[in-house]
Amino acid sequence: MGDVALIIKVMPESPEINREGIIASIKEKFPRVQDIREEPIGFGLVALKVALVVPDAEGQTEVIEETLNSIEGVERAEIVESTLV
DSSP: OOEEEEEEEEEESSTTSOHHHHHHHHHHHOTTEEEEEEEEEETTEEEEEEEEEEEOOTTHHHHHHHHHHTSTTEEEEEEEEEEEO
8 A cells, every 4th residue: 555645624713723833733743744834714714734645544534634623723624635645
């Protein structure tokens, strides 16, 4: 099996949430993060687009979403793209 590249959209709970703290938590939990970009949504809310490479294993994406959703300050995390690498 190979690896899977994922793009995950992470929505903070509010515009006042410390995005740098969320980014630090993501990098701590997922050392294979390739990139994190900010995407303005509106009304001061900024989503994070996380590029992550993980092993291609059954159930892996659900675990990743659950882990990201458990980070303090994260309202919702969802995988928006995935591809084999």
